Amino acid sequence: MADASFGFSTLQMGELAIGKHVHYILSVEKKKDSFESVVMDHLRMNGAYWGLTTLDLLGKLDSVNADEVLSWIMACQHESGGFSGNIGHDPHILYTLSAVQVLALFNKLDVLDIDKVATYITGLQNEDGSFSGDMWGEVDTRFSYIAICCLSILRCLDKINVEKAVSYILSCKNLDGGFGCTPGGESHAGQIFCCVGALAITGSLHHVDKDLLGWWLCERQVKSGGLNGRPEKLPDVCYSWWVLSSLIMIDRVHWIDKEKLVKFILDCQDLENGGISDRPDDAVDVFHTYFGVAGLSLLEYPGLKAVDPAYALPVDVVNRIFFGR
Amino acid sequence: MDLLNQLETILESDPLIDEVGFIHPSQFVTLHKECGESGNLSADGDFGSTNMKFWNRDHKLGISTEVLLPLCKAAKSAFMNVMKQYKMLSNLSDSKSEDENAMYVSSLSCQSFEDEVMKHSRALLLLSSDFGTAWNARKLVVLKEQQLSMFTDELLLSALVLSYSPKSEQAWSHRRWVIKMIAGKHLNLQQILAKESELVEKIAERSKMNYRAWNHRCWLVSYMTREQMLHELKRSRDWAGLHVADNSCFHYRRRLMLRILENKQEGDDFSYGVENYHVMKEELDLNEVLVKRYIGREALWLHRRFLSLMWIQHLTTMCGISCHSEQKTGIDNEINLFLDKELCLLDSCSVIQDTEFEDFKAQAMYSAIYFLWLVKQIPQLRKIEMHEKLKVIVTSFTSSPSMSSRLGSDYQIQPWSGVSLPFIKSFATWIGDFITAAVGVVLASMDKVVRTKLTGCRPYGSSVSANNVDC
Numbered sequence: 001m002a003d004a005s006f007g008f009s010t011l012q013m014g015e016l017a018i019g020k021h022v023h024y025i026l027s028v029e030k031k032k033d034s035f036e037s038v039v040m041d042h043l044r045m046n047g048a049y050w051g052l053t054t055l056d057l058l059g060k061l062d063s064v065n066a067d068e069v070l071s072w073i074m075a076c077q078h079e080s081g082g083f084s085g086n087i088g089h090d091p092h093i094l095y096t097l098s099a100v101q102v103l104a105l106f107n108k109l110d111v112l113d114i115d116k117v118a119t120y121i122t123g124l125q126n127e128d129g130s131f132s133g134d135m136w137g138e139v140d141t142r143f144s145y146i147a148i149c150c151l152s153i154l155r156c157l158d159k160i161n162v163e164k165a166v167s168y169i170l171s172c173k174n175l176d177g178g179f180g181c182t183p184g185g186e187s188h189a190g191q192i193f194c195c196v197g198a199l200a201i202t203g204s205l206h207h208v209d210k211d212l213l214g215w216w217l218c219e220r221q222v223k224s225g226g227l228n229g230r231p232e233k234l235p236d237v238c239y240s241w242w243v244l245s246s247l248i249m250i251d252r253v254h255w256i257d258k259e260k261l262v263k264f265i266l267d268c269q270d271l272e273n274g275g276i277s278d279r280p281d282d283a284v285d286v287f288h289t290y291f292g293v294a295g296l297s298l299l300e301y302p303g304l305k306a307v308d309p310a311y312a313l314p315v316d317v318v319n320r321i322f323f324g325r
Numbered sequence: 326m327d328l329l330n331q332l333e334t335i336l337e338s339d340p341l342i343d344e345v346g347f348i349h350p351s352q353f354v355t356l357h358k359e360c361g362e363s364g365n366l367s368a369d370g371d372f373g374s375t376n377m378k379f380w381n382r383d384h385k386l387g388i389s390t391e392v393l394l395p396l397c398k399a400a401k402s403a404f405m406n407v408m409k410q411y412k413m414l415s416n417l418s419d420s421k422s423e424d425e426n427a428m429y430v431s432s433l434s435c436q437s438f439e440d441e442v443m444k445h446s447r448a449l450l451l452l453s454s455d456f457g458t459a460w461n462a463r464k465l466v467v468l469k470e471q472q473l474s475m476f477t478d479e480l481l482l483s484a485l486v487l488s489y490s491p492k493s494e495q496a497w498s499h500r501r502w503v504i505k506m507i508a509g510k511h512l513n514l515q516q517i518l519a520k521e522s523e524l525v526e527k528i529a530e531r532s533k534m535n536y537r538a539w540n541h542r543c544w545l546v547s548y549m550t551r552e553q554m555l556h557e558l559k560r561s562r563d564w565a566g567l568h569v570a571d572n573s574c575f576h577y578r579r580r581l582m583l584r585i586l587e588n589k590q591e592g593d594d595f596s597y598g599v600e601n602y603h604v605m606k607e608e609l610d611l612n613e614v615l616v617k618r619y620i621g622r623e624a625l626w627l628h629r630r631f632l633s634l635m636w637i638q639h640l641t642t643m644c645g646i647s648c649h650s651e652q653k654t655g656i657d658n659e660i661n662l663f664l665d666k667e668l669c670l671l672d673s674c675s676v677i678q679d680t681e682f683e684d685f686k687a688q689a690m691y692s693a694i695y696f697l698w699l700v701k702q703i704p705q706l707r708k709i710e711m712h713e714k715l716k717v718i719v720t721s722f723t724s725s726p727s728m729s730s731r732l733g734s735d736y737q738i739q740p741w742s743g744v745s746l747p748f749i750k751s752f753a754t755w756i757g758d759f760i761t762a763a764v765g766v767v768l769a770s771m772d773k774v775v776r777t778k779l780t781g782c783r784p785y786g787s788s789v790s791a792n793n794v795d796c
Contacts, residue, residue: 033394034394035393035394035397038394038397038398038401038453039397039452039453039455039456041401042453042455042456042457042458043455084458085457088405088409088458089457089458090457090458090461092457134461136461136464136498136502137502137505138498138501138502175579175631175634176627176630176631180540180543181540182540182543182544183547184543184546184547184580184583184584185540185543185544186536186539186540186543186572186573186576186577187576188536211701212702215698215701219694230534230536230572230573231572231623231624231627232534232570232571232572232622232623232624233534
């Protein structure tokens with residue numbers, strides 16, 4: 001159900017400060033000398049994905065030097081084939097997906113030794129179909145999504161046991177229709193995105209009770225229009241992505257009030273210095289800026305590239321991967 | 326002494342530190358004053374009263390927010406450097422180990438590098454809790470040494486990190502790794518589980534609705550015996566009653582209950598059956614008490630959805646097993662009885678006693694949505710003569726003296742204002758009618774409408790009649 005009626009209403013509620021946000025993202029890289037940036041140093045690869053995907057959705061990916069980014073990414077790859085969050089850190093599946101996604105943004109997947117990356121990911125699948133995040137064995141449905149998404153982008157999903165991977169994800173389904181980290185874990189919108197995304201990519205969405213899950217998901221919308229990730233929690237811009245993309249994948253997005261959500265996200269902008277925060281008047285960060293912009297893109301906000309709800313990449317990038325443009 | 330050295334010396338000298346926090350310089354002044362009043366000015370020397378960067382008393386450690394940045398940088402670079410050397414050395418000792426003398430020398434220096442790795446990674450993790458590579462380095466060293474004391478030290482460090490960063494995913498994950506390593510081999514698993522459960526409860530008290538903490542507790546359940554699960558259910562009962570908005574705690578109870586209900590293979594089937602019955606009944610009763618005491622709590626109503634579903638499933642299974650028609654009638658009666666009780670609850674909860682506060686509106690909304698959910702989820706409900714029951718409710722609404730308060734002003738909209746219109750709309754005509762009925766708006770065609778909708782029940786039908794939902 002496409003909703004093309006934002007034209008008039010956005011004028012009333014203020015608009016997306018595209019220029020400010022671009023400036024904010026470019027400036028984050030330069031501010032390296034704060035405690036916050038030092039403690040985030042180990043997940044710089046995720047940061048790169050959030051920032052660069054936002055720039056691409058805003059149509060400004062060309063404002064960064066692609067070669068610099070590429071050589072830094074490749075310096076983060078390990079012998080095992082996995083990528084680390086930054087140079088000198090240990091590899092993890094979390095950063096491997098981000099690295100592959102960023103390379104996809106720049107249309108540079110060909111610099112990868114695809115077999116090597118695929119071998120790393122395949123090696124993390126366990127007997128029960130689940131995936132470990134790295135050699136130390138922590139299991140989480142997030143890692144199932146990452147493995148499936150990453151291998152799908154690399155066009156070698158057949159290297160893992162998809163059937164078992166799917167059945168493990170389904171074993172994490174709760175009676176409320178949602179999904180948790182491991183069997184019996186509490187439903188959480190972030191985990192739901194991962195599970196639904198993995199099921200969507202593997203063509204297994206028929207295993208989901210869409211009405212039941214859709215009910216839980218649309219109950220995440222609170223009065224302000226924002227979405228929370230679990231019952232009784234405050235709304236947070238990042239759930240504009242996790243909840244919204246899941247609702248779209250199961251075809252139930254018309255169950256929430258989209259216009260109110262758009263307003264909520266726009267209210268979380270820092271109109272002076274750019275960037276988007278979790279809630280109105282909080283401090284901004286790249287993570288929430290990405291999820292705010294991606295959420296608006298899912299809501300078909302004018303002036304933004306469309307984003308794919310399962311791959312979390314711009315639709316034109318996904319099309320390039322699968323249909324050669 | 327440089328900053329990092331100071332921190333590491335404190336950590337070395339007081340291995341029992343159980344809490345870390347970052348303190349603003351102005352708070353140091355307050356702390357000094359308090360210390361001065363207690364008359365122990367010089368007792369802690371460098372790190373006690375005079376030091377403005379670190380505070381260490383009673384096994385608590387405070388670090389000044391002013392030194393965080395340089396300290397964190399120093400810890401990171403010290404750790405990364407020693408790690409590089411350590412890895413090089415272990416690669417060397419792996420590849421050529423013929424010469425005994427060389428082996429001795431390299432194992433000696435290996436040992437000292439390991440000490441350094443442990444020292445710097447500890448300091449670093451107290452400043453940057455999710456620095457995965459530092460946790461991994463510790464796993465490498467501990468795995469190599471295979472000493473129980475080192476494993477338990479890891480549990481202490483992880484707890485210490487969680488004291489300032491209770492949501493640290495890495496710290497929780499590190500715990501699980503350690504527990505998997507030592508479980509069975511060194512320590513009694515049941516004791517570990519009990520201790521872990523306590524830790525989660527302690528952290529959950531300070532850090533509300535902490536997903537990572539409760540997820541850890543849910544993970545523990547798969548290792549528990551039936552007795553332990555029953556004990557945990559009992560133990561977390563009071564806590565749940567005091568934290569009625571904490572959905573995670575209720576999820577933990579759901580997890581325990583599901584495991585308890587599913588394990589009936591071993592032991593006495595009959596006594597387990599009776600016990601299971603009581604587990605469910607008690608939880609339903611507790612929930613009803615809480616629902617009535619704490620008005621408008623989403624987590625409580627969601628918990629009730631689960632409980633009702635389990636309860637009716639339980640009754641239905643009994644119905645499936647039994648082939649005697651008498652017993653079947655008895656169970657049907659039980660289901661009917663249960664639904665009557667639920668309708669009474671719905672009835673009592675949809676009275677808005679006070680329009681000033683949102684709570685009563687929320688309560689009315691949650692109770693009605695709860696009932697809708699039940700109708701959708703439980704197929705049996707549709708077979709039962711629901712319209713008769715609804716008629717009773719509607720009659721009680723219209724004849725009740727408080728009716729004017731129910732129907733007063735713009736009542737019809739209020740209880741639903743928290744739910745967006747598209748949400749309601751998409752539940753289609755039958756739900757729209759149901760809502761209308763449940764809040765007591767008497768439509769002339771009430772009887773017919775409800776009967777059609779609930780017996781012909783086309784959930785989430787696509788056509789939406791504006792008349793019905795524009796309440």
